[in-house]
Amino acid sequence: MVSEDELVHAIRKVLSGDAPGVVVGVGDDAAVVELGEGQAVLTVDTMVEEVHWDPSITTPHELGHKAVTVNVSDIAAMGGSPRFGLVSLAIARETPPAWVMEVYGGMREAAETYGVALIGGDTVRADRTVLTVALTGRVPTGRAVTRGGARLGEAIVVTGALGAAAGALALSKAGPELKRSLGTDWERSLMEALQQPVALVGEGEALASAGATAMIDVSDGLALDLSRICEMSEVGALVRLEDIPVAPELRELAGVIEVDPLELALHGGEDYQLLATMPAGAFEDARSALDDRFGTTLTVIGEVTHSGLELERPDGSREPLAPSGWDHFA
Amino acid sequence: MVSEDELVHAIRKVLSGDAPGVVVGVGDDAAVVELGEGQAVLTVDTMVEEVHWDPSITTPHELGHKAVTVNVSDIAAMGGSPRFGLVSLAIARETPPAWVMEVYGGMREAAETYGVALIGGDTVRADRTVLTVALTGRVPTGRAVTRGGARLGEAIVVTGALGAAAGALALSKAGPELKRSLGTDWERSLMEALQQPVALVGEGEALASAGATAMIDVSDGLALDLSRICEMSEVGALVRLEDIPVAPELRELAGVIEVDPLELALHGGEDYQLLATMPAGAFEDARSALDDRFGTTLTVIGEVTHSGLELERPDGSREPLAPSGWDHFA
Numbered sequence: 321m322v323s324e325d326e327l328v329h330a331i332r333k334v335l336s337g338d339a340p341g342v343v344v345g346v347g348d349d350a351a352v353v354e355l356g357e358g359q360a361v362l363t364v365d366t367m368v369e370e371v372h373w374d375p376s377i378t379t380p381h382e383l384g385h386k387a388v389t390v391n392v393s394d395i396a397a398m399g400g401s402p403r404f405g406l407v408s409l410a411i412a413r414e415t416p417p418a419w420v421m422e423v424y425g426g427m428r429e430a431a432e433t434y435g436v437a438l439i440g441g442d443t444v445r446a447d448r449t450v451l452t453v454a455l456t457g458r459v460p461t462g463r464a465v466t467r468g469g470a471r472l473g474e475a476i477v478v479t480g481a482l483g484a485a486a487g488a489l490a491l492s493k494a495g496p497e498l499k500r501s502l503g504t505d506w507e508r509s510l511m512e513a514l515q516q517p518v519a520l521v522g523e524g525e526a527l528a529s530a531g532a533t534a535m536i537d538v539s540d541g542l543a544l545d546l547s548r549i550c551e552m553s554e555v556g557a558l559v560r561l562e563d564i565p566v567a568p569e570l571r572e573l574a575g576v577i578e579v580d581p582l583e584l585a586l587h588g589g590e591d592y593q594l595l596a597t598m599p600a601g602a603f604e605d606a607r608s609a610l611d612d613r614f615g616t617t618l619t620v621i622g623e624v625t626h627s628g629l630e631l632e633r634p635d636g637s638r639e640p641l642a643p644s645g646w647d648h649f650a
Numbered sequence: 651m652v653s654e655d656e657l658v659h660a661i662r663k664v665l666s667g668d669a670p671g672v673v674v675g676v677g678d679d680a681a682v683v684e685l686g687e688g689q690a691v692l693t694v695d696t697m698v699e700e701v702h703w704d705p706s707i708t709t710p711h712e713l714g715h716k717a718v719t720v721n722v723s724d725i726a727a728m729g730g731s732p733r734f735g736l737v738s739l740a741i742a743r744e745t746p747p748a749w750v751m752e753v754y755g756g757m758r759e760a761a762e763t764y765g766v767a768l769i770g771g772d773t774v775r776a777d778r779t780v781l782t783v784a785l786t787g788r789v790p791t792g793r794a795v796t797r798g799g800a801r802l803g804e805a806i807v808v809t810g811a812l813g814a815a816a817g818a819l820a821l822s823k824a825g826p827e828l829k830r831s832l833g834t835d836w837e838r839s840l841m842e843a844l845q846q847p848v849a850l851v852g853e854g855e856a857l858a859s860a861g862a863t864a865m866i867d868v869s870d871g872l873a874l875d876l877s878r879i880c881e882m883s884e885v886g887a888l889v890r891l892e893d894i895p896v897a898p899e900l901r902e903l904a905g906v907i908e909v910d911p912l913e914l915a916l917h918g919g920e921d922y923q924l925l926a927t928m929p930a931g932a933f934e935d936a937r938s939a940l941d942d943r944f945g946t947t948l949t950v951i952g953e954v955t956h957s958g959l960e961l962e963r964p965d966g967s968r969e970p971l972a973p974s975g976w977d978h979f980a
Contacts, residue, residue, distance in 0.1 A: 348882070349866055350730070351692045359682050364738045364770075366739075368780075397680070398682060407694075447778060450696070454782075536679055
């Protein structure tokens with residue numbers, strides 16, 4: 321049995337105690353940092369084994385990587401940049417130390433990708449693995465983009481394409497023979513979207529600079545996350561079905577298992593694309609900034625209305641869009 | 651079944667979104683705050699049902715209160731002051747919403763006590779309750795007191811008295827007839843020490859101002875926590891047994907069940923008293939500051955030595971002091 325202090329010593333070695341701005345790193349009662357100019361952005365997310373990940377398809381390295389990335393995505397959705405992370409890991413008594421170190425390895429890799437210094441945390445025993453990451457970032461004073469700033473007539477935009485993570489989930493549930501068949505590029509690409517999501521930090525800052533008035537990351541599905549912007553902004557939204565950027569792999573998936581690509585794009589979760597509103601006149605500059613600097617597409621999918629959430633079909637007919645995305649409690 | 655969004659709405663009402671310094675509070679992708687002058691102090695702690703609390707003796711209100719308090723204590727042990735808190739709560743599917751609201755009520759009460767604004771978090775499903783609190787505080791630039799600054803010859807001091815929480819734990823394990831007998835003042839006082847610990851924020855700041863060179867909160871037992879100061883400071887410690895402030899209730903407890911009060915004071919955890927080192931000449935000012943301003947006692951229990959951890963008995967004999975306090979993994 322490894323003791324708490326022994327594990328803390330091992331973990332300390334993979335953490336980054338001497339990064340810029342770290343005054344007191346791992347191994348004290350609390351960490352002390354210099355945040356520098358601007359306002360602090362704070363977020364915390366918990367992932368629970370078998371609720372947020374399936375241990376049969378997610379490696380410990382992927383788990384650690386994703387736990388950091390989804391928190392970074394929350395900061396990106398405010399237009400902020402992540403700086404410092406604390407980890408709280410509850411593990412079962414029988415968990416091998418090597419497994420814990422792989423989780424930390426994944427966290428460290430993601431942390432390096434996003435310029436985050438992992439500077440401490442807590443490891444405790446439980447009967448199931450629960451991984452919490454708390455991130456602190458910063459944003460220029462007064463420049464955070466909330467969910468509450470959307471205004472009537474503005475364009476609704478989204479980065480990248482939607483539905484790939486939900487497609488991967490559908491694929492992984494489709495039976496062991498399909499799970500093992502991940503031979504084609506599109507299958508690998510889908511699974512990567514689910515297992516190795518990317519947080520769009522630079523894109524979030526660029527959208528904020530370009531004049532985004534409201535922003536959220538698409539973690540629970542386009543429809544549900546858009547309904548949250550509408551609720552906080554006290555507005556409505558009209559989404560044009562033909563303009564929704566559907567992940568291209570979903571067309572191929574639909575040839576193998578019975579899925580509706582559009583349904584996955586509208587209601588599938590865990591895309592971590594950024595959904596924002598902005599004055600229509602700001603779109604072209606925002607689009608070219610994201611394309612030039614990050615190779616990321618930006619698409620107008622609709623516009624802000626007075627009230628309600630509606631979907632417009634290509635024939636011009638409209639229907640209510642139910643915000644029935646991914647609900648952790650459903 | 652209550653949905654995630656419904657629970658989030660209910661929780662939002664008990665949180666403090668409009669406290670000073672809160673730019674974006676509950677209900678967005680991340681919180682945004684103004685930390686003000688100084689450096690940021692960051693900490694996170696996770697409590698797991700049946701590992702960190704016994705649901706048969708801890709009420710949800712006490713649980714919430716304690717989860718905030720133990721984090722505040724970590725910031726106090728740096729000489730900092732807490733400002734903002736984020737909560738991540740994993741609950742079982744069958745958990746009644748009323749139970750969750752009582753946990754939040756306890757967190758809110760503690761938050762108000764310590765001037766903390768609870769500004770967000772995350773609620774997810776699990777099969778056992780896991781409560782994580784992440785706190786952000788501040789400390790004057792360059793004034794954080796780490797575990798690593800103790801110097802040869804300095805006094806080792808501790809606030810208050812030790813062992814009461816461990817005594818309460820022993821009492822609660824001593825059988826149902828004793829558990830229900832909590833009729834006397836000393837019994838209630840012991841149980842309060844365990845269930846409603848107090849974080850010594852003002853005392854931590856005063857000790858920092860008075861010249862404390864190293865500091866830690868006694869969460870895992872005096873011996874183990876002192877060994878952590880020694881390790882980080884690369885020094886040793888001599889503790890005089892007769893000078894250890896033993897919680898007075900433990901003498902009465904020892905008349906009822908078989909416990910060694912000194913053993914509880916040396917190795918019992920969860921006291922949340924502050925253990926510090928300081929130049930001997932600084933002690934008298936520190937003692938009177940804590941007494942005058944907070945009614946808190948401060949006691950010299952020994953001194954910093956070259957190496958090793960030793961206990962001196964009243965007859966002058968010395969023996970090694972094993973740092974075998976509370977280890978969450980033992």
